[in-house]
Structure formats: C-alpha cells, structure tokens
Amino acid sequence: MRPARQALAALAVLALITGALGFKEHEFKKCKTASFCDRNRGQARGGTYRVDPASLALSGPELRAALLNSAAPGVALNLTLRAYGGGVVRLIVDEPGAGRYHVPDILLPDLESRAEDWQAAASDRGAWRASAGPAAVELSFSPFKLTLSVGGAPAAVVNSRSLFGFEHRRNKTDSDPAGWWDETFLSHPDSKPRGPEAISLDLAFPGAARVYGIPERATNLALAPTAGAEPYRLYNLDVFEYLEHSPFGLYGSIPFMLAHRAGLTVGAFWLNAAEMFVDLETTRAGPATQWVAESGALDLFLLPGPGPADVAAQYAALTGPTAMPQMFAIGYHQCRWNYKDEADVAEVDAGFDDHAIPYDVIWLDIEHTVGKRYMTWDSSLFPDPKKMQDDVASRGRKMVTIVDPHVKRDAGYPIHKEASEKGYYVRNKDGREFDGWCWPGSSSYLDVTNPEVRSWWAQQFALDKYQGSTPNLYIWNDMNEPSVFNGPEVTMPKDALHHGDWEHRDIHNIFGYYYHLATSEGLALRGRAVHGSDGDRPFVLSRAFFAGTQRVGPIWTGDNAAQWSHLKVSIPMLLTLGVTGLPYSGADVGGFFGNPDVELLTRWYQVGAYYPFFRGHAHLETQRREPWLFGDDATARIRAAIRGRYALLPYMYTLFRHANLTGAPVMRPLWYEFPSNAAVFEEEAAFMLGPALLVAPVLAAGVDHVDAPLPRESQWYESVSGQAMRAAPPAAGADQAVRVGVHMEGIPVFYRGGHIVPRRDRPRRSTAQQARDPFTLVVALDWEGSAKGDLYVDDGRSFAFRRGIYAHRSFEFEGGRLRCAAATAAAGAPPGRLSTDLAIERIVVLGLPQGREWEAILTPAAGKPRRLPAARGGADAGLDPKQGAAVVVRAGRVPVGADWEIEFREAGPARS
Ligand SMILES: *[C@@H]1O[C@H](CO)[C@@H](O)[C@H](O)[C@H]1NC(C)=O
Ligand SMILES: *[C@@H]1O[C@H](CO)[C@@H](O)[C@H](O)[C@H]1NC(C)=O
Numbered sequence: 001m002r003p004a005r006q007a008l009a010a011l012a013v014l015a016l017i018t019g020a021l022g023f024k025e026h027e028f029k030k031c032k033t034a035s036f037c038d039r040n041r042g043q044a045r046g047g048t049y050r051v052d053p054a055s056l057a058l059s060g061p062e063l064r065a066a067l068l069n070s071a072a073p074g075v076a077l078n079l080t081l082r083a084y085g086g087g088v089v090r091l092i093v094d095e096p097g098a099g100r101y102h103v104p105d106i107l108l109p110d111l112e113s114r115a116e117d118w119q120a121a122a123s124d125r126g127a128w129r130a131s132a133g134p135a136a137v138e139l140s141f142s143p144f145k146l147t148l149s150v151g152g153a154p155a156a157v158v159n160s161r162s163l164f165g166f167e168h169r170r171n172k173t174d175s176d177p178a179g180w181w182d183e184t185f186l187s188h189p190d191s192k193p194r195g196p197e198a199i200s201l202d203l204a205f206p207g208a209a210r211v212y213g214i215p216e217r218a219t220n221l222a223l224a225p226t227a228g229a230e231p232y233r234l235y236n237l238d239v240f241e242y243l244e245h246s247p248f249g250l251y252g253s254i255p256f257m258l259a260h261r262a263g264l265t266v267g268a269f270w271l272n273a274a275e276m277f278v279d280l281e282t283t284r285a286g287p288a289t290q291w292v293a294e295s296g297a298l299d300l301f302l303l304p305g306p307g308p309a310d311v312a313a314q315y316a317a318l319t320g321p322t323a324m325p326q327m328f329a330i331g332y333h334q335c336r337w338n339y340k341d342e343a344d345v346a347e348v349d350a351g352f353d354d355h356a357i358p359y360d361v362i363w364l365d366i367e368h369t370v371g372k373r374y375m376t377w378d379s380s381l382f383p384d385p386k387k388m389q390d391d392v393a394s395r396g397r398k399m400v401t402i403v404d405p406h407v408k409r410d411a412g413y414p415i416h417k418e419a420s421e422k423g424y425y426v427r428n429k430d431g432r433e434f435d436g437w438c439w440p441g442s443s444s445y446l447d448v449t450n451p452e453v454r455s456w457w458a459q460q461f462a463l464d465k466y467q468g469s470t471p472n473l474y475i476w477n478d479m480n481e482p483s484v485f486n487g488p489e490v491t492m493p494k495d496a497l498h499h500g501d502w503e504h505r506d507i508h509n510i511f512g513y514y515y516h517l518a519t520s521e522g523l524a525l526r527g528r529a530v531h532g533s534d535g536d537r538p539f540v541l542s543r544a545f546f547a548g549t550q551r552v553g554p555i556w557t558g559d560n561a562a563q564w565s566h567l568k569v570s571i572p573m574l575l576t577l578g579v580t581g582l583p584y585s586g587a588d589v590g591g592f593f594g595n596p597d598v599e600l601l602t603r604w605y606q607v608g609a610y611y612p613f614f615r616g617h618a619h620l621e622t623q624r625r626e627p628w629l630f631g632d633d634a635t636a637r638i639r640a641a642i643r644g645r646y647a648l649l650p651y652m653y654t655l656f657r658h659a660n661l662t663g664a665p666v667m668r669p670l671w672y673e674f675p676s677n678a679a680v681f682e683e684e685a686a687f688m689l690g691p692a693l694l695v696a697p698v699l700a701a702g703v704d705h706v707d708a709p710l711p712r713e714s715q716w717y718e719s720v721s722g723q724a725m726r727a728a729p730p731a732a733g734a735d736q737a738v739r740v741g742v743h744m745e746g747i748p749v750f751y752r753g754g755h756i757v758p759r760r761d762r763p764r765r766s767t768a769q770q771a772r773d774p775f776t777l778v779v780a781l782d783w784e785g786s787a788k789g790d791l792y793v794d795d796g797r798s799f800a801f802r803r804g805i806y807a808h809r810s811f812e813f814e815g816g817r818l819r820c821a822a823a824t825a826a827a828g829a830p831p832g833r834l835s836t837d838l839a840i841e842r843i844v845v846l847g848l849p850q851g852r853e854w855e856a857i858l859t860p861a862a863g864k865p866r867r868l869p870a871a872r873g874g875a876d877a878g879l880d881p882k883q884g885a886a887v888v889v890r891a892g893r894v895p896v897g898a899d900w901e902i903e904f905r906e907a908g909p910a911r912s
C-alpha cells in the first residue's frame with residue numbers, strides 16, 4: 001500500500017514520490033543504472049572458465065572440482081555437483097575463503113539426507129559423466145559446461161554461450177572501473193566495501209518451446225524475449241501503480257524458471273537472495289537465458305521433470321510444499337483501507353448478512369492503530385477491540401489486522417523501546433540503528449534475519465502481549481520488501497547491515513520472507529497456547545515473498561488498479577506464482593487504486609471467485625464498494641459469484657491438500673494440464689482450477705461472447721447447463737476454441753470430462769456454517785464413460801491432520817458404477833484415521849446417454865442394496881434443469897467416510 005495524496009503532500013520528505021500519480025519509471029533502476037548488471041549483461045567477461053580435471057573428487061552423491069579462470073590465474077573456484085532423488089542436480093560454485101552469503105532457512109532441513117550417489121560415473125580427457133535417476137549429466141572441462149539430459153537429449157545447459165562469470169574478491173586499485181567500489185542512484189550513494197562480486201549464469205534450455213516463472217511482475221505467462229528491452233528484474237520493491245506488461249520486478253522474487261515443450265518440462269532454481277536480472281533470448285536451439293546476481297554464491301538446482309507435476313513435486317521437495325490453510329482462509333475476505341471504527345465494522349459485517357452474501361473475514365488497515373504503532377488500537381475508533389472481534393466471531397467469522405515491519409521510533413512505544421535496547425534493528429553502514437521514513441514517520445526495521453529477533457517478534461503475538469487481540473484475530477504483513485519511503489528505490493540501502501554483518505545487498509529478497517515467517521510463528525505459538533498441541537494453523541498474508549514463502553502463508557499481488565488491464569494481468573501473475581511453488585495467492589478484487597465501474601467490479605468478482613486467495617480491497621481515497629452498493633442486479637451477480645466460490649470450497653480445500661502434499665498448483669495454466677497441446681502454451685486468459693474446472697473469464701467491457709479454448713484431449717461440460725460441448729473427440733489440429741455467448745450473470749466455466757468435483761450447494765453465511773453440510777458430487781464423464789476425483793476433509797483449523805486426523809476419500813466412476821473408497825495415503829503423510837459422519841446428499845452425473853431414464857442402486861460395504869431416487873434435473877446443484885443434461889441422484893445421506901458403490905442402470909426411455 002502506498003500513500004494517499006493528501007498524506008503525501010503533508011510529508012515534505014517524500015518529495016520523490018509526490019506529484020502526479022502513476023508509475024515513476026525514473027525512480028527505479030534499470031540494467032544500465034545498476035553497475036553489476038550493466039557490466040555483465042550479454043558479455044563474456046573475465047576470460048574462459050575451465051574445470052581442472054586433476055582436481056575431480058567424487059564421494060557418493062558429491063563431485064568436487066576446481067574451476068579456473070584464464071583471466072584470474074590465482075583464483076580457483078570450488079565447484080560442487082550433487083545428486084538428489086528423482087534426478088535433481090545441484091551445482092554450487094563458490095569462492096573459497098571469500099565468505100559469500102549462502103541463503104539459509106529456505107531449503108528443507110532434511111534435503112541432504114535425500115542426496116543419492118551418482119551412478120555410472122566416468123570421465124575422459126574432455127568431460128566427467130554420470131547419471132542420477134532419470135537424468136544424466138556431463139561436466140565438460142574446457143570450456144566449463146554442464147549439461148543435464150533427460151531421455152537422452154540435453155534439456156538444460158550451463159554455460160553453452162560462455163556467458164558464465166564470477167567476479168572474485170579483489171583489492172581496490174587506482175585503475176578500477178567506475179561502479180566497482182561505489183555507485184550512486186539518484187541521490188542515494190551505495191558504498192560497496194567488498195567491491196564487485198556479481199555472478200553471471202548462462203543457462204539454456206535446448207528444445208524448449210516456452211519458458212515461464214521468475215515472479216513477480218505484471219506480464220505474460222510465457223516470458224517474452226528481452227532483446228532490445230530491459231531484462232527481467234528480481235528485486236522486491238514497493239512499486240507505486242505498477243504497469244501491466246513490464247519486466248520490472250514487483251514485491252516478491254522467486255528465482256525459479258520452468259522450460260517446457262510437448263513431452264518435457266524442466267526447472268531451474270537459483271537459490272540467491274541478491275538483486276538479479278534475467279535476460280531471455282530465443283536461439284535456434286531453444287530459449288537461452290543469462291541471470292546476473294549482484295552477490296552471494298551460485299547455488300543452482302536443475303529439476304528434470306519430465307512432466308509439469310514432476311517439476312512441482314521436485315521443487316516442493318527442495319523448498320517445501322504449501323502450508324495447509326484453515327478453511328476460513330479460502331473463503332471470501334473483505335478489506336478496505338480503512339474500516340473506520342467499530343460501528344463501521346459492525347455495519348459491513350451486518351451488510352453481508354442482510355444481503356445474504358457469504359464471507360469469512362473482515363480486515364483492518366493501518367488506520368486502526370495509534371499513529372501506526374502496530375499492535376495498538378486507536379481507542380477513539382476502536383474502544384473495545386475484543387468485543388468487536390468476539391461479535392464477528394459469534395457468527396463464525398474472523399478478523400485480520402495489519403502489522404508492518406517498520407517500527408515507529410518513539411521511546412514511549414514498548415516495541416520500539418525493547419527492540420532498540422536489545423539491538424534488534426537493522427543497522428546502517430556505520431553500525432547505528434537504521435532510521436528510515438515510512439507510515440509512522442521516522443522508523444526502524446527489525447532485523448528478522450536474526451533468529452533471536454524472529455523468536456522475540458513471534459512472542460509479541462501472545463494474547464497478553466498484543467493487547468486487544470483474541471484467538472480470532474489473524475495478521476497481514478504489508479510493506480515488507482521492505483518499503484522505505486526515503487530510501488533508494490523506496491527500499492533499504494544495500495550497504496545497511498544485518499545479523500552476522502551481512503549487507504542488505506545479500507539478503508534483500510528474503511527480508512520479507514523472514515518477517516512473514518516470524519509473524520506466522522507468532523500465530524503458531526499463540527495457537528498452541530490457546531488450543532494445546534494441535535494448535536491453530538496461522539494465517540498471515542504477506543506482500544513480499546521469496547522461494548519458501550509457500551510454507552508460511554499466502555501473498556497478494558499488491559497495489560493493482562481498477563482497470564480491465566489489471567484484471568487481465570492478474571491471471572498470468574497468479575498462474576506464474578502457481579507454477580513457481582506459491583499457489584496460495586490472489587489479486588485485490590476490484591483493483592486497489594481507483595474506482596471500478598459496476599461492470600468491471602462484477603467481472604472481477606466472477607474471476608476472483610477462482611483465485612486461490614480471494615479478497616476485495618480498496619485504497620483510502622476510493623469510493624466505498626461493499627458488494628451491495630451497486631444496485632440489486634449487481635448485488636445479485638456478486639452474491640452468485642461469491643456463493644459459487646463457497647459451493648466449490650470442498651474441491652478447493654482438496655486442491656490445497658494436494659498442494660500441501662505434492663506442491664501442485666491450485667490455479668493452473670492450461671499447459672500444466674495439457675502439456676502436449678502446443679496450442680495452449682501461451683494461454684493466459686482461460687485457466688484451470690485444479691484438474692477438473694476450466695474458467696474462461698470475461699476480461700473486457702461489453703463482451704457478448706468468449707472463445708473458450710477447450711483442449712481437444714477432453715470432453716467438457718458447460719457448468720450451468722451441464723451440456724456436453726462436443727459430441728466426439730475432435731481431430732488433431734482442429735480448432736479447440738468454442739464460442740460461447742456470455743451475459744452479466746456469470747463467466748463461462750466448464751467441467752472437464754473424466755473428473756469428479758465435490759461441492760456444497762447450500763447457501764450459507766460463512767465456512768463455519770457450511771462445516772456440517774452434506775456434499776454434492778458432480779461426476780463429469782469422459783468419452784469412455786469414466787471419471788475420478790477425491791475429497792479431503794479435516795477439522796479445517798488445527799494441525800491435527802498432521803497426525804492422521806483427516807479423511808481422504810476417492811471416487812471412481814467406471815462401467816456404470818461409482819465407487820467410494822479411501823484415497824491412497826501420500827508418501828510422507830500418515831494414513832487418515834478420521835471417522836467423519838459427513839454425507840453426500842446428491843450425485844450429478846454429466847454425460848450419461850441422453851434419451852434414457854436411469855436408476856441408481858446403492859450397495860454399502862455392509863448392508864443391503866437400496867434404490868436411490870434418480871431423475872434428470874439439477875437445479876439444486878447449480879444446473880439448469882431444462883437442459884436435462886444431468887442425471888441427478890438424491891442420495892439422502894450416503895456417508896463420505898464409508899466404502900460403497902452406486903450402480904447406474906438404464907430404466908427405459910426418457911419420460912418427457
Ligand atoms: C574448496 O575445495 C577444496 C578441495 O575440495 C576443499 O578442501 C575446500 O574446503 C573447499 N573450500 C570451500 C570454501 O568450500
Ligand atoms: C589484498 O591485500 C592484502 C594486503 O595487501 C593481501 O593480504 C590480500 O591477499 C589481498 N587480497 C586479494 C584478494 O588480493
């Protein structure tokens with residue numbers, strides 16, 4: 001969030017960001033104005049690199065060698081090559097004795113125990129070769145080159161274009177080029193006491209058709225080549241009014257790229273938290289990239305796939321899978337800068353009930369505090385915050401307050417006093433407390449890179465420390481890039497100092513992660529204090545992020561604008577986060593800046609209902625936009641969109657469990673589900689929610705049709721009519737787009753043949769009130785008459801699922817029989833042993849032959865078969881019954897937790 005105009009005008013110190021609104025390009029560096037990028041971009045600097053064959057030493061999973069540089073004979077770099085399960089390969093290049101920063105706390109602690117010995121290692125004069133699982137590597141000696149092959153063909157190659165470079169430590173001389181030992185951007189000097197220390201990584205993906213990843217930026221899903229343009233930048237920044245279609249880096253960074261073609265997906269993850277630029281070129285051999293990081297070490301993981309889900313699982317095995325959210329956290333969130341006072345909160349809360357719109361969480365932005373001293377309450381506006389939270393909680397809902405990493409420098413503010421006394425702040429280059437300007441005015445920043453500071457910070461969330469908080473209060477971390485209004489590029493100077501005397505330069509991109517982590521640990525501690533050992537799953541939303549953030553909590557895409565272009569770009573932004581391991585993310589519905597008209601707001605809710613994280617939010621200066629303020633028609637449409645979300649929560653919660661087990665994204669690009677279908681490699685309007693739903697959103701005003709790109713591999717059913725979209729599989733090469741008319745009531749969504757989707761169709765006020773509701777199963781048959789799906793249930797709140805207190809059920813329809821059984825327990829998870837008494841009340845089958853009546857016979861595991869009422873229809877499952885496309889079985893209460901089978905039999909011609 002960034003300043004309101006009037007607040008800005010009052011702050012003379014903010015001269016840089018006052019004036020007209022809009023993205024201030026000149027306020028931010030480009031490659032040319034970042035010395036390390038400028039001197040490395042596109043250049044093979046500093047001679048050729050070669051591996052010294054005499055230095056090779058293999059020990060189990062680890063090969064070591066010296067990497068020599070013709071231009072720096074005195075410097076031998078250490079090269080390490082390790083193999084892990086599944087063919088994941090790690091290349092580390094470091095400079096002995098230089099004490100370079102290696103990013104801690106991101107890789108899973110048991111990773112090294114999963115290292116696996118290299119197989120069939122052999123070397124000759126030119127190269128060392130070995131294999132690891134499905135992958136083979138070749139380390140060529142001179143020049144240095146590393147090739148990862150999958151299925152016998154090179155898939156990822158390091159240094160094929162000789163752009164590798166490693167700026168070794170040196171002493172200052174009089175003839176050193178400008179920019180090595182200091183540089184200034186605008187009026188901000190950067191003393192660079194260690195001199196040049198950048199690393200250039202040359203990484204090509206032979207044969208790949210597209211590359212994806214390296215969030216966060218507002219641009220296309222398939223990354224465009226950067227020749228003649230700016231490289232992609234990874235540097236967490238608070239970017240005011242960001243542009244769509246820009247390579248510019250936004251609030252978070254994940255240095256992870258995927259390369260894809262029909263038949264093979266591979267990934268590359270460079271664990272480095274310094275500023276980074278990435279160039280992409282399309283060569284005849286395939287995409288070729290150059291990554292330049294300002295400092296740190298090269299620590300590169302190559303993930304061999306071969307499928308998109310394999311890459312997701314390989315990445316999750318390195319950095320961890322998604323934390324399982326509470327059920328409330330995937331409901332709808334209502335936020336505004338600001339809900340003014342307790343009466344405003346009560347009114348908005350009641351407004352949802354008055355208009356029968358479900359919602360789960362109401363949020364308070366910075367104005368609820370005393371002068372932006374976080375964890376305080378302005379008592380004239382919020383005299384009784386506990387009563388307010390208890391009242392909201394009495395209807396099964398939660399509240400969220402904002403807590404930012406800048407701490408007001410006020411000796412009367414206990415958090416500041418204690419942090420300062422304990423020496424817990426980031427220091428400037430001279431060792432004094434760093435003092436920067438942010439919301440509260442003069443502020444210092446907790447040095448969350450220090451584990452002691454993190455554990456102190458976590459303790460501040462205890463109920464007796466955070467006055468006015470209750471167990472139903474959760475947290476939002478904003479401004480944690482960190483945002484420093486008067487700092488270079490609105491952040492901290494790179495020569496500021498952290499724990500262990502690391503420069504901010506080294507740790508910049510993980511600062512926000514650490515703050516988010518410490519806050520989340522605070523809620524976990526509180527949860528154990530309140531609820532005992534099964535605790536309470538934390539909910540902390542963050543704006544800044546890094547690889548590993550998925551283990552901590554959700555993020556949102558920051559300060560977007562109420563424009564169609566920002567609705568549109570939200571989709572590739574979220575899809576990119578999904579495939580780079582951070583699926584729990586969303587964009588502000590309605591757009592943060594500006595006032596959406598009713599059509600844009602309605603369309604945004606209709607799309608946002610499918611975002612993994614679903615929150616409406618608006619800037620201080622915007623008009624109020626609670627969902628009922630735009631007339632009855634709009635209220636009804638927004639209600640329908642949000643109810644549609646709630647109906648899908650059993651499916652989404654199950655998708656989150658898959659993300660939690662395997663790293664699979666929740667919202668997925670079409671290519672992830674149809675990796676061989678080249679026609680969808682660039683699709684970034686339509687998307688998949690899990691494997692079973694395709695959403696074809698409306699992303700412009702006045703639209704009366706959408707060409708839905710329905711991949712030819714599957715049968716599809718329009719989700720309102722239940723109508724099958726194709727009579728038979730289309731021929732290869734046939735156009736896949738199907739034109740569908742649209743109206744303002746909704747956007748086109750399709751069930752994918754072959755899949756079963758669990759729903760809850762009774763309209764409720766919140767997830768808490770849905771918790772006991774029976775389910776509907778929508779069975780969408782493929783062309784062979786089969787389908788499968790699953791349903792995951794647990795208490796929706798605690799960590800008890802980690803000790804097996806969950807039920808995971810699988811459904812399979814084949815040969816006219818629908819079977820329910822226990823899902824196979826995932827590797828690493830204890831088998832589910834929750835005996836749930838939840839039930840299925842309705843089964844909707846799409847794709848049974850038309851023109852016939854059907855009967856359904858239930859055979860329980862124990863007991864006698866019985867007939868269930870079956871008829872064509874579907875109105876109560878969100879389907880239009882006139883179409884007669886669905887066969888609906890009124891199941892009564894068929895238990896979810898028991899094994900059973902339902903046989904579908906033809907019962908004669910249709911009665912009309
Ligand atoms: C570099 O490699 C040598 C030889 O393998 C080893 O003795 C040394 O410890 C390594 N240094 C570092 C900093 O890894
Ligand atoms: C820098 O100079 C010091 C003192 O002259 C010397 O000990 C050191 O080895 C030099 N370092 C490098 C990297 O050349």
Ligand SMILES: *[C@@H]1O[C@H](CO)[C@@H](O)[C@H](O)[C@H]1NC(C)=O
Nearest residue numbers: 321322323324537660661829
């Ligand atoms: C799932 O999420 C929980 C946190 O909610 C985490 O502790 C766990 O490691 C995750 N993965 C698995 C496989 O349970």
